[in-house]
Amino acid sequence: xxxxxxxxxxxxxxxxxxxxxxxxxxxxxxxxxxxxxxxxxxxxxxxxxxxxxxxxxxxxxxxxxxxxxxxxxxxxxxxxxxxxxxxxxxxxxxxxxxxxxxxxxxxxxxxxxxxxxxxxxxxxxxxxxxxxxxxxxxxxxxxxxxxxxxxxxxxxxxxxxxxxxxxxxxxxxxxxxxxxxxxxxxxxxxxxxxxxxxxxxxxxxxxxxxxxxxxxxxxxxxxxxxxxxxxxxxxxxxxxxxxxxxxxxxxxxxxxxxxxxxxxxxxxxxxxxxxxxxxxxxxxxxxxxxxxxxxxxxxxxxxxxxxxxxxxxxxxxxxxxxxxxxxxxxxxxxxxxxxxxxxxxxxxxxxxxxxxxxxxxxxxxxxxx
Numbered sequence: 001x002x003x004x005x006x007x008x009x010x011x012x013x014x015x016x017x018x019x020x021x022x023x024x025x026x027x028x029x030x031x032x033x034x035x036x037x038x039x040x041x042x043x044x045x046x047x048x049x050x051x052x053x054x055x056x057x058x059x060x061x062x063x064x065x066x067x068x069x070x071x072x073x074x075x076x077x078x079x080x081x082x083x084x085x086x087x088x089x090x091x092x093x094x095x096x097x098x099x100x101x102x103x104x105x106x107x108x109x110x111x112x113x114x115x116x117x118x119x120x121x122x123x124x125x126x127x128x129x130x131x132x133x134x135x136x137x138x139x140x141x142x143x144x145x146x147x148x149x150x151x152x153x154x155x156x157x158x159x160x161x162x163x164x165x166x167x168x169x170x171x172x173x174x175x176x177x178x179x180x181x182x183x184x185x186x187x188x189x190x191x192x193x194x195x196x197x198x199x200x201x202x203x204x205x206x207x208x209x210x211x212x213x214x215x216x217x218x219x220x221x222x223x224x225x226x227x228x229x230x231x232x233x234x235x236x237x238x239x240x241x242x243x244x245x246x247x248x249x250x251x252x253x254x255x256x257x258x259x260x261x262x263x264x265x266x267x268x269x270x271x272x273x274x275x276x277x278x279x280x281x282x283x284x285x286x287x288x289x290x291x292x293x294x295x296x297x298x299x300x301x302x303x304x305x306x307x308x309x310x311x312x313x314x315x316x317x318x319x320x321x322x323x324x325x326x327x328x329x330x331x332x333x334x335x336x337x338x339x340x341x342x343x344x345x346x347x348x349x350x351x352x353x354x355x356x357x358x359x360x361x362x363x364x365x366x367x368x369x
């Protein structure tokens with residue numbers, strides 16, 4: 001059996017590792033020219049379900065690399081108003097030395113590519129597929145084609161594979177925009193202790209918020225060291241820029257918008273925003289589905305955001321993709337079936353989507369139904 005995976009994100013890479021470990025021929029096709037090309041975010045939360053999935057699919061040396069490059073575990077989830085008055089907090093037991101509870105996205109992706117050098121093809125933009133006999137022929141923008149027995153869509157919320165397989169599937173623009181930033185943790189920088197213990201979210205009460213979360217490496221990448229991830233959230237109207245402006249302005253101007261938003265917030269927050277590496281700022285549109293749909297039986301299968309795109313408000317997107325990858329690995333290697341994978345995934349994915357929507361109503365004052 002030959003499995004083709006479109007998309008070298010978290011879910012696609014986890015599936016490739018699991019299949020390769022099981023001796024299945026696999027090929028990953030990624031439209032980006034290199035692992036460092038895309039900006040999707042900075043810090044990823046790894047839940048117990050995500051950690052279990054990684055343990056199930058990763059070969060030992062890859063899992064060790066993920067553990068080595070992960071961040072040191074935290075113990076806090078907390079909410080504040082804009083003056084740093086605490087609204088709620090939830091604490092967690094500190095995990096063991098080999099636990100992976102959060103990770104830098106770039107370091108994670110690089111670690112997950114360990115041993116896949118001959119498996120991943122970059123600059124391969126998927127165009128369409130054709131069912132041929134019991135398999136598929138895949139067409140790419142460069143004019144080439146590839147054959148596979150199974151095609152897995154791991155190409156995210158804007159999945160072209162899903163658009164062909166399930167054209168009626170709806171992905172909604174939540175109206176929320178994020179501006180991501182990085183604050184290097186330099187000596188002398190004043191940081192609230194809670195911000196170094198876990199994920200902290202500040203809300204102005206009318207929909208504009210800011211999140212701060214630490215990335216304290218066990219083994220940092222060569223390119224940078226420890227930092228605070230910072231994320232400003234709000235609608236285009238609240239941020240004071242149209243989408244055309246927001247997604248075309250230079251990074252420094254984009255981060256200046258964040259500075260303007262927090263001008264009347266607690267001085268400690270303002271000083272953190274001022275200390276950020278402004279060139280690292282970039283915007284993202286938050287999209288979600290409101291229901292997860294089954295797809296027709298056949299050689300094309302969906303995974304991760306390609307079938308259940310969700311908001312980050314439950315910290316479940318990457319973990320659900322990892323969960324999918326572990327279950328699909330099992331299905332493709334004889335432990336279960338594609339039908340059972342789909343049934344389990346639909347229930348699990350819908351629960352995560354629902355939780356993220358409910359949390360977003362409180363965090364972002366979201367009105368999407």
